Amino acid sequence: MMDMTSAGGPDYTDADFQTVQRIAQKEAGICLPDSKKTLVYSRVSRRVRELGLASFRTYLDFVQAPEGQDELEKFICVLTTNVTSFFREKNHFTHLKEFVVPRLAAKARAGGRGRLWSAACSTGQEPWSIAMSVMAAFPEASSHDVRILATDINSDVVAQAATGIYPEAEVEAIPAGKRAQFMEPCGGGDFRFTGGICRLPAFRVLNLNADWPIKGSFSAIFCRNVVIYFDEATRERLWRRLADRLEEGGFLYVGHSERVASKSECGLEQVAPTIYRKGH
Numbered sequence: 001m002m003d004m005t006s007a008g009g010p011d012y013t014d015a016d017f018q019t020v021q022r023i024a025q026k027e028a029g030i031c032l033p034d035s036k037k038t039l040v041y042s043r044v045s046r047r048v049r050e051l052g053l054a055s056f057r058t059y060l061d062f063v064q065a066p067e068g069q070d071e072l073e074k075f076i077c078v079l080t081t082n083v084t085s086f087f088r089e090k091n092h093f094t095h096l097k098e099f100v101v102p103r104l105a106a107k108a109r110a111g112g113r114g115r116l117w118s119a120a121c122s123t124g125q126e127p128w129s130i131a132m133s134v135m136a137a138f139p140e141a142s143s144h145d146v147r148i149l150a151t152d153i154n155s156d157v158v159a160q161a162a163t164g165i166y167p168e169a170e171v172e173a174i175p176a177g178k179r180a181q182f183m184e185p186c187g188g189g190d191f192r193f194t195g196g197i198c199r200l201p202a203f204r205v206l207n208l209n210a211d212w213p214i215k216g217s218f219s220a221i222f223c224r225n226v227v228i229y230f231d232e233a234t235r236e237r238l239w240r241r242l243a244d245r246l247e248e249g250g251f252l253y254v255g256h257s258e259r260v261a262s263k264s265e266c267g268l269e270q271v272a273p274t275i276y277r278k279g280h
């Protein structure tokens with residue numbers, strides 16, 4: 001590797017990149033291979049400049065200091081991407097509607113709790129898609145004890161998700177019938193979720209690699225397109241922890257390029273390329 005100092009940009013050395021690798025690993029389980037050195041520069045240098053600092057070294061000292069805890073969250077967030085969309089990987093929502101919602105509805109109608117979890121929800125398209133799938137098959141869901149926990153490490157995206165407001169270009173991915181049923185225009189070409197569906201999602205900030213102050217178990221967990229950043233040991237630990245949070249017969253949905261390696265150890269059985277079921 002070579003040290004870099006782009007014209008007018010903050011100083012950035014190999015030692016700085018190694019510090020970035022160490023902090024990202026320790027704080028969020030994020031594994032940054034050496035090939036990401038330039039990408040890290042382009043993403044983090046913006047924060048260094050915005051804070052008026054001259055070098056990565058000063059910035060990295062700050063994020064490791066007690067007074068830099070808020071910045072540490074921002075630092076972790078610029079290292080990952082928030083790309084998402086409504087009904088991404090449509091087969092997961094078809095599967096959810098067919099195999100999860102009927103059981104969840106029966107349980108909720110009998111007075112029980114129905115819980116689903118979108119575990120790296122980004123700007124919310126995933127949990128809102130789950131909510132639409134639930135409401136489509138179980139229209140009175142919002143008057144029962146049914147909740148969709150929607151969490152992400154990034155407080156900015158969680159706040160955005162909680163507004164339930166999206167621009168027209170995003171909303172086009174939602175089938176017209178569902179859009180008409182669950183959304184209304186709210187000015188400036190934006191649409192917002194409206195009515196009972198808004199009672200389903202509960203948005204929270206949560207680092208998947210820290211403690212989870214979460215009670216109870218889930219009928220299904222969506223943990224998609226997030227473990228791509230984690231090293232093997234962090235992934236395996238996360239799969240085990242998620243499996244522990246699934247009820248017997250519950251499903252785990254993962255991203256299209258993700259796999260649960262130690263299926264037998266976690267008690268998860270693969271039922272489709274990116275869908276796993278707990279137990280038999």
Ligand SMILES: C[S@@+](CC[C@H](N)C(=O)[O-])C[C@H]1O[C@@H](n2cnc3c(N)ncnc32)[C@H](O)[C@@H]1O
Pocket residue numbers: 028029077080081082083084085088119120121122123126151152153154157206207208209223224225226229255
């Ligand atoms: C590419 S988005 C995936 C969004 C959605 N699950 C999907 O598949 O469309 C990845 C999200 O993971 C979040 N993330 C990264 N590391 C995380 C961690 N340690 N704990 C929780 N969320 C994390 C990022 O903030 C980002 O919003």
